[in-house]
Amino acid sequence: MGCFQSVACKPRIKHENIMVCDLSASIDRRPTVIEENSPIVLRYKTPYFKASARIAMPPIPRNETWVVGWIQACTQMEFFNIYGDLGMSSWELPELQEGLVRAISDSDGVSYPWYGNTTETVTLAGPTSKPACFTVSMNDNFYPSVTWAVPVSESNMPLLTRIKRDQSFTTWLVALNMSTQEKVLLQTVKWRMKVDIAVDPSKPLGSRARLTGRVHQDQPKVLTQMEPIPPNALVKPNANDAQVLMWRPKRGPPLVVIPSK
Template sequence: MRVSPEVWTLVWIVLFFNAMGCIQSIRCKPKSFRESISVLEVNSSIDPNPTSIDESSSVVLRYRTPHFRASARVLVPPVAGKETWTVGWIQACNHMEFYNKYGNKGMSSWELPDLRDGKIHAISDSDGVNYPWYGNTTETCTIVGPTKKDTRFTVSMNDNFYPSVTWGVPVSDSNVPQLSSIRRDQSFTTWLVAIHQGTGETLVLQTVRWRMQLHIAVDPDKPLGQRARLCDPVAQEQPQVLVKNEAIPANAMVKPNANDAQVLMWRPKTGDPIVVIPPKY
């Protein structure tokens, strides 16, 4: 059966406009938040200054580690629907060793029992109020749709350690200086995340790993102000911004956080361990 040129022309016109209609519908369909959000820049570092030591107190030695810092510039094109998203930083502790030795008497240690015993692989490092976020000031930004313009913002966070360690054995009434060494080694994973406030949908946008180590040698026989010396490291390893994102463990999103779950133990040279400060949670 032969088809006339007029019929072929009509067929091509119909196909053409159908194709144009499909193209228009694809172009006009708004992108989802998942497809449209973009991270323009991520910066992460640990300050180059060494850990500082403070011997101003006759009761405790204090030290302050350099700060870990992370920031990200984020772009969110117009949000068509009535959606609310929060973008920000979530952090979890993956490993903790924190030992304070007192000569031949024993040592005290801050411990996370479930992490120590391998029951969990990470624990939330939230501020303890705004779960799962590390904080709710510079650390997060909330976008409430619908929006008509691009939304650009920066979210940033910082973290460091500033503990106090008793000169004397923590389970003794005596304040005689016997502290001889401090060792600390902690690892963290920090995620840049977007969470839908209605559904709980979670998008991991960036993953950062970092570690803080220190060794302080102490001579308790020396005068106050001359006892402690930073051995290593003078400069910390710089954080890693991962090429491939990691999933967030469930424990990193919920209570308890590391501060509330940690316990201070006294582990004598001989005898059973003693709980000095129980967990808050």
């Protein structure tokens, strides 16, 4: 069976004869898991966002190389760790917050502009005489550490009372002609992850934190229309390198705890 029959291509989308046959995007239907086994930090692990697509690529007539894969950018981030009435630590993306950019690359920091370079991309070198069929997939989740104590203090006293996180992403399925730099957008997905954890620091380690708010995340939205990729979603820095950890006390000036890389 040829590629085009085998993928039963009633194509979802067809661009320049590149066909996207199956596309799935979901967030695992399970709650965020809180880990309280360290006296220094609370850790939490969110469910995974997963995206996968089956592609049918027509023969490449010329001596060209195409890469097909996933590109992701962070479009909004609130990430506060509150320490009672003392203040809060906050991971921030200053350029995004100040509205200087619309999105920041969420690449692995090596494979720009791609999210990663294992299952996330496939490279096809022409000329080829037959169509190619392949799958590209990606997954993403948060697994951070938050100090029980105020991050700028010498003390190890647990004072953390709340963790609030709300982050939005846009993820594109893209075919990129490496020879001409022509980009063919095949699909746009939007998703969001929210975490809300209440902490009672007076309780013993292992029983301080609990999830509040909704247990399950909203499922991703696969857009019916393509959304263009903002230029700086394709280049350095990525979100991990661009983020800054601030301490914002109730009284007194804010402090940079960890600068951007």
